[in-house]
Amino acid sequence: AKEAGRPMDDIAERLEEVRERWVMRFSDAALRIAPAFTRAAEKTATSALKRSLSSADIPRVKFTMTPEMRQAVDGIVAENVNLIKSIPEKYFTQVQTIALQSITRGRDMNYMTEELQKQFGITRRRAENIARDQNNKATAELARVRQKALGITKGIWIHSGGGSHPRPLHVKANGKEFDLDKGMPVGDNG
Template sequence: MKQTKKKEKTLKPSLPNAGIQLWYQRELRRQITRMHKNVTAKILTSFSKNSLAYDASPASMIRNTLRALSARWVKKFTALSDDLAKTFVNRAAGNVDVPLKKQLVDKGFAIDFKMTRDMHNAVTAIVAENVSLIKSIPQRYFTNVESVVLQSVSRGGDLAQLKKTLGQQFGVTARRAELIARDQNRKANSALAAVRQHALGITEGIWRHTGAGQHPRPDHVKATGKKFSLRKGCLISGEYILPGEKINCGCIWEPVLPTFED
């Protein structure tokens, strides 16, 4: 007699919250806008003909101004980074726990979510990564700004063109902040969901490609339907990874409920 394979019971995937991503992006952009306005005003003032006409070394004066501004804004972003990163991770953790708990309760499971050691380690690692990324924003911004400003000095100075170029640097930095918010939201959701589910005895997932990534990876598309260990990750192109872990990856997974023998 032919045996019919039982269909595995799964939960709905944990999805990154678009609202959290938008909030994070706005917080970063708010600081970037303040920084850019301050830098643009200072540089254009220093760059005016009257300011540079009697200076023996315009390049040195501009460089000193930029370095003072850089120190100020690196300090501001550093002061902001810890609280912003912790708030982001706490919101991401809540986004994982609340719907997961509801699904399990609806299925008759009595659940008590606790801050396990693995969960604590995951939270700590995600906070540290986000602190580092937040601090890197002014550092990269000022590296680029110093380059374009000194190039302008060497060419004799064109205030209209300089203002336009500085605006372009703002755009580059704002787009990077958007990428950080989107990518970290996915990564945090993936890491926290895997740890939380594993702690509850849900040890496997089924990979699902959603098309949410900007440029679908063929190997991620091919992995759809593949079962993998949440602890280890899914083997894709010689590497064990979780959905959403790679930059711009929008893949998710269906948690597989453990089976119990009668």
């Protein structure tokens, strides 16, 4: 017979085994997803730059993978691998806590369901925001490196008008010239 309190230890052990499996899955997936994401961002940035050059009647340019582009790509891949790998650690701990609280409440499945829905509704929105932000950052960085390789040093900020809540500093910067090395000072929350 199990001692009082031991079943909870068994459950915690099982949850830890599941966590370890998910950490491995996310680590493996990160090594596939991050490079694919970066290739897609690079293709988008290059296509947009080609369209811009073409509309300005600048002769066609053959883009190559410069050392600066390789460094930018490697940095974006590394950042995204780390983000993806952090997902199970952060969120599995929350799931584990909710599950154990449900058990200590006498297998309160209603509590567990409500907490998981509340937590992961927030998590889904956060994941969508992170994905959008990472995509925008990667595309902008790769475009900047490509432009610099062509000798372009200045840009004109164009507010996309995307999103239902435009950031005031982004709207205010629309049409203004900026130095590509310095970027447009609109801030992360701008």
